[in-house]
Amino acid sequence: MKKIIFLLAMMIANYVTEAQVKTPQASPKSTLIQVVGLTNVEVVYSRPSARGRDVFNNLVPFGKLWRTGANENTTVSFSDDVTIDGKILPKGKYALYTNPRADNWEVYFYTATDNWGTPQTWDESKIALKTTVKSQHLDKFVESFTIGIDNLDNNFANLELSWENTIASIKFEVPTQKIATASIEKALAGPTAADYYASSQYLFQSNGDLAKSLTYIDKSLEMSKEKPFYYYRLKSLIQAKKGDKQGAIETAKISLAGAEAAKNQDYIKMNKDSIADWSKK
Secondary structure, eight states, X not given: OHHHHHHHHHHHHHHHHXXXXXXXXXXXXXXXXXXXXXXXXXXXXXXXXXXXOOTBTTTBOTTSOXXXXXXXXXXXXXXXXXXXXXXXXXXXXXXXXXXXXXXXXXXXXXSOOOOBSSOSSOOGGGEEEEEEEEEEEEEEEEEEEEEEEESOOSSEEEEEEEEEEEEEEEEEEOOHHHHHHHHHHHXXXXXXXXXXXXXXXXHHHTTOOHHHHHHHHHHHHHHOSSOOHHHHHHHHHHHHHTTOHHHHHHHHHHHHHHXXXXXXXXXXXXXXXXXXXXXXX
């Protein structure tokens, strides 16, 4: 009898789990991804709708901190440092809070992003950046709260918050020129030791041109100040594959010494095993 009751309970539990009702959210979640210049910007937020209600100074009171959306935190992420109102906002992910007023909005980029709505305790030390922007009247009615990125330029864009007949626009500048210049200078300077190492490794692992692979690893060792033990490890493998077992052993001994200094047990074992193996032949 107990067994039957247990089985029935399990069946009911499974049925309840499988039969969970799915209904649409009142404030659907939305994700906005936009590249501005060379900077990736992502906004994740929930979109409440007016549904015949007065929004500002009613549903969203003036002079009170607002989650800037619905449900969990609205978040804004930047892949690079950006500048807002002459102040640097470090790259990262932020909760977006606002304090709407009739003629302007206070905007906060807040480092804690795990709140549901506004924080229970507001922590001034978590404000990464604060700015004030003017709000403007829209001729058209915006039924659902909308965050957009507009006025795109290689060096800036506007994060726009619009709902009902109001829009607040936050201009942010991106370091496109700095990133592009660094990229150009790096490219014109030629390949790095790491580039030669990666090229050598690819040719070795793909059974490509071993002579080129050896040339590239020698070049990487020549250019590298640190001369990592794993560079020598790759060279020893290339030498062994080319049939130069004695040269491979000597190179593996250098790699082994470096691995022992770094206390890297994996490379210590690999080098010892290879030296022992190549010494037999």
